Amino acid sequence: MGKAETESLIGKRIPKMDAPDKASGKTRYIDDVNVPGQLIGRILRSSRVHARIKSIDTAAARALPGVHAVLTAADVPDQRAIGVSKDNLPFKGDVVRSLRDEIAAVAAETEEVAAAALKLIRVEYEDLPLLTDPLEALKPGATLIHPEREPVALKHPEALRPWYDPDNCQTGNIAMSFDYTQGDVARGEAESDAVVEDSFRLHYVTHCCMGVSGVIADFQSNGNLLLYSNTQVPFLHRREFAEVLGIDPGRIRIIQPPIGGGFGSKLDIYPFEPIAVFLARAARRPVKLIFTREEEFIASPTRQPVLIRLRSGVKKDGTLTFRSVTTLHDNGAYTSWGATTPFVMMQTFSSLYRVPHCDYHTVAVYTNNPYAGSFRGYGNLQATFAVEQHMDRLAEAIGMAPLALRLANAQNPGEVTPQGMHFKTCGLKECLSTVAERSGFEAKFRANRDNQRMPGTLKRGIGMASMLHVGGGAKIYPSDGCGTILKLDDFAHVTLITGASEIGQGSETVLSQLVCEELGLPMSSITVVNNDTDITPWDVGVHASRTTFIAGNSAIGAAKKAREKIFAAAAKKFDLPAEAFALRGGLLVRADTGETLIDLAKFLRSMHFSEKAELVMTSFYYEPPSHHQDKEFKGDVSAAYAWATQACEIELDTTSGMVKLLKVTGAHDVGRVLNRLGIEGQIEGGIVMGQGYALTEDLMVKDGRIRNPGFRDYKLVTAPEIPEMDISFIETMDGEGPQGAKGVGEAPAICMAAAVANAIANATGVRITELPFTPENVYRALAAARAQAGQRAA
Amino acid sequence: MPLDQEIEFTLNGGPRRVAVNPEMSALTMLRETLGLTGTKYGCGEGECGACTVLLDGRPVNACLLFAVDCDGRELVTIEGLASDPVAGRVQQAFVEYGAVQCGFCTPGFVMQAKTLVERHLGADRNAIARGIEGNLCRCTGYRKIIDAIASVASAK
The missing domain is CATH 3.30.365.10 (Aldehyde oxidase/xanthine dehydrogenase, molybdopterin binding domain)
Incomplete structure (x- = not known):
């Protein structure tokens, strides 16, 4: 043979x-599936950001020929709240808390009739005070966004200290909090030769799956529910739908047509899904409900916007001493997975590099903004943005090269971190040295730095960042x-x-x-x-x-x-x-x-x-037995961990603030490459998604309203803008992985914004701690730095 | 509701007569009236390219084209490429070079790419990237799409 x-x-x-x-x-995606007898469902969303609903008049909509059902909260008295904290009723009956809020829905013969019916629904509002900044929502006396909820008991009120006096602020708007401590940060600080501190501000972006959201609800004649759904988690959703609808989970069947992009967006249940089911139940016909692109921008989850206060220290010899972190998350009006991203962020703070002392306190605060869900990387883009900029800042403070500082503190295989994460395989050092060598990092870094003060408006920069992420499942549920x-x-x-x-x-x-x-x-x-x-x-x-x-x-x-x-x-x-x-x-x-x-x-x-x-x-x-994380978040969250380093090379035009991403050199510890074509695709796609986060994408939310709900104004990266990509695989052959492999799906997007930030600093000497690096933001930051330098000189 | 209007056009090589609402887009006509779901709705405002079809041989966004404006013209959708040799090579290259992930944008890219390689045989990677600038992909990072198109453009 x-x-x-x-x-x-x-x-x-x-x-x-x-x-x-x-x-x-x-291939037939959900919008391509049609069920005989189906009606078209559409949702009426709030036109106010925060308001009491005084009345809803649906009489004219109900009377329109071709309309089979019109529903509001009053028509579904048995509806139950959904989401991570069960704070989100599918239909809002008394108060709307964000612009996406669902007030009514119709099922009609056609799209046109459904749209016409929505226009006939009259809603009277009484505006309530607007809270669109988490810092405002924490001010003493701020309106409560969810007065019905028990306030979250803060274990460490000190978490609020960077922003407020914990004894004198509105803690009733706190949606969730996490606290983590290892070692003794004060001792770490006392041992430090250099300490740096910065605030970082991370913005809103959204998934932009090319296929918009949708669902088809079809009750069988025996009362069982058949759902055509885009969900990423069919079995967990079956149970959640059963709870919402008050029926036996065994009577729900979920069929998933091929999905037009996920990236984490389909990890939670959203109001449109139970609403389609309520419509189907009321109309006694199958109901298909598909978003428009504008609706997708307005009513989909976002990546979590975060304020990060980071303080880190290092000894002269390059040994990291401590890291002290507080983060403030804009939760939006309801709680989805975005609120739990600190769970992942803390791994990066505590364990990406060896840090003996670390504390991390965090609060997520309700506002009237869009709410954040899970999104590829799950908080890690934000955490890495802060940590990896500080690695460069610390290196500079002690006169060490950025690569040398990282190598000096990189994790090794076999290490168990103070958080209790057990790195059975770890290729971080190989990732760092591979990227440094293949990109010519050190020589370019020095040349660019020397060029900062030379004449010329086109500057080159190179920056690197590494990342740690779960690569062997994640024990966020009791079982994996x-x-x-x-x-x-x-x-x-x-x-x-x-x-x-x-x-x-x-x-x-x-x-x-x-x-x-x-x-x-x-x-x-x-x-x-x-x-x-x-x-x-x-x-x-x-x-x-x-x-x-x-x-x-x-x-x-x-x-x-x-x-x-x-x-x-x-x-x-x-x-x-x-x-x-x-x-x-x-x-x-x-x-x-x-x-x-x-x-x-x-x-x-x-x-x-x-x-x-x-x-x-x-x-x-099932995941192999391990020391499962305890209430202090000590222990393993995954059977294996993925590592990567990426270096970004940019060209920056100081006259316009335009940053052009020229090249990305990446090395990924993936355990083992199973499908080379597939893994390259995951990494290239992740790099470009990270590029968008760093440079072009910006979901502009002003006064609770999304100002750019379309691809015309929300700028995704297009083909001519992609960088040259040089990707290496570090095969550490994980003992538990299938054929030695570890997970890689999220990893490639994580380092990008941090590496670009470091590249901008290398090109200009100016460190920018807010995303995105759009020309306007970069130009303003450079101008501000020039003005400051001018003042110092004068 | 406006009255429907009867139009006649060539669809994927054969004559077609259909009554359409004057407000209807060609995209809605294809997907809902004619059941040709290979052409995708991605944005409805000509920004994403997922609904790219060929009108008299030129790639256009079906969402921005009125159905009535197809009257007397020639329309080709992804379904109409089944026996097109150039498109077949493009599709095969998309598969082999890993240019497909979730695949939602893929039919639009294939329509655009087929036109690109027919008109600009030998196009280099930069020209290809500019040629597909109007098509958005959220999964692949475009590199493998460019690889796929370049492999066809450089053949022969």
């Missing part, structure tokens, strides 16, 4: 299995499991039924690769079923870069069971021990000589016909 057939699939460039249908327009069902038919065709959802990231391809690798079969011999809760086994969803690791291990488990069954049957037939066999190129062979014994398809047929074989395998993978 040919050699090619025996080659491993691992590390190869394997095209995505769903790509041919997607490239030919055959995923199930697999594998069936093998007579033709050696495999059906992989997995709990893991495909959201464009390529999970079905990489899971298929892992199964085919175990069974010695080509990729053409596998089909994946992954989108129906009535069929697929349980899984906690697509988040935290967990799918390859958790679902991959689960799939391998099922494939190994299949192999064992085949070898056991072969042992009987060929009178050899089970260890004597191997599966290669669709054949059963002798492991030692490679001699072909039988075509696998033929052997499977004989197993079915004469052995009564049960060639259906099931397996579940």
